[in-house]
Amino acid sequence: MKKIGFLSFGHWSAGPHSQARTAKDVLQQSIELSVAAEEIGVDGAYFRVHHFARQLASPFPLLAAVGARTKKIEIGTGVIDMRYENPLYMAEDAGAADLISNGRLQLGLSRGSPEQVIDGWKYFGYQPKEGASDADMGRNSAEVFLEVLKGEGFAEPNPRPMFPNPPGLLRLEPHSEGLRDRIWWGAGSNATAVWAGKLGMNLQSSTLKDDETGEPFHLQQAAQIRAFRQAWKEAGHNREPRVSVSRSIFALVDDRDRAYFGSGAKESDSIGYLDANTRAIFGRSYAAEPDVLIKELAQDEAIAEADTLLLTIPNQMGVDYNVHVLDSILKYVAPELGWR
Secondary structure: OOEEEEEEOOOOOOOOOOOOOOHHHHHHHHHHHHHHHHHHOOOEEEEOOOOOOOOOOOHHHHHHHHHHHOOOOEEEEOOEEHHHOOHHHHHHHHHHHHHHOOOOEEEEEEOOOOOOOOOHHHHHOOOOOOOOOHHHHHHHHHHHHHHHOOOOOOEOOOOOOOOOOOOOOEOOOOOOOOHHHHEEEEOOOHHHHHHHHHHOOEEEEOOEEEOOOOOOHHHHHHHHHHHHHHHHHHHOOOOOOOEEEEEOEEEOOOHHHHHHHOOOOOOOOEEEEOOOOOEEEEOOOEEEOHHHHHHHHOOOHHHHHOOEEEEEOOHHHOHHHHHHHHHHHHHHHOHHHOOO
16 A cells, blocks of 8 residues: 655746646646545645746645645655755744644655756855855754754743733744654665655655666665665664655556657656756656556556655646546556556
C-alpha cells in the first residue's frame, strides 16, 4: 500500500494551448485540483516552490486555502528553498496553515536547486556567513526551523507587555503540535539523505539526484533511501520515517493521452550538470498502456522502497485533464501493483 499524491510545479504561460495563462489561473486551479483529487481518492496535494519564475512561489497562502477547502488530503511542498526563508516567520506561517488544515501539512524543505537568477537569495536579504556556502545557509535555516517547531519557549518576555504573558520564556505562535514530525527534506545526494535521517526529517527524493555510482537512476535512489533509513535507525528516533519519490507517469487510456504522451520520449535516464561540478542523473518518465506500465513500474526499486509516490502533473493542461491523469493511475495501475 502506498500513499499517492500529485506534485505540481505551478507553471503558467500565455502559450496557445495553456489553460494556466496567469498566476491567478494557477493558484485558483491548484485549489480546484486539490478538491477534485481528494474526491477521487488521491492522498496528497504537493506544490513546488520556485522564485523569480512564472511558477508557484510563496506556498503558505495556497496551502492554507487548500486546507480550508478540503477535509482529508495531505497538503505539502516539494520543496521550499530554505536559502530564501526567515525560519521564525516561516514557522508562524506553517503553524497557521497547519491549524487551518487540522494537521494535514507535510512540508518539504531543501537547500535549493538551480534557479532563474544568480544568487537569488541575496535579493531576499540573506547572505552566507563568512566561510560558509549558500547550501550551508539553507541547511542552517532548516535546523533553526526544526528547533522552533518544537514549541519550546526561547524569547525573553517584556516585563511590561501589551498583553499578559504566560510564565517563562515565550515561544512562537501559533504553534501546531505534531508539525515537527511532518517535515521532509528534499535530498539530492546520499550524504544529505543521511543528514536528514539523523535530524529526524522524512525524506523526499525527486526525479534527479547526484550521479554517485553510474548505476541506473532507480537503483541509486533506492540506495539513497536505504542509507536514509539506516541513519534514522542509528539516530534512535521513536517513530517510523516516511519516504516519498516523485515520478512522471501517464497511463495511455484514450486518444488524448496517446496524442499528448504516446511518443515514447524520455523512456531512459539522462545525465546532466546542475552546476560546473555536479553531475546529476535524471530519472526516466513512464508513458504506456496500463498493462505495460504495470510491468515497467514493478521493476522500479526506488518506488518499491518508498511509502509515498508523488505524480508530477502537467498543470497547464487544466484541472479536468489532470484529474483524468490521476484517476487513470488509481483505477488501472495502482491496484495491480498493490498500491491500493
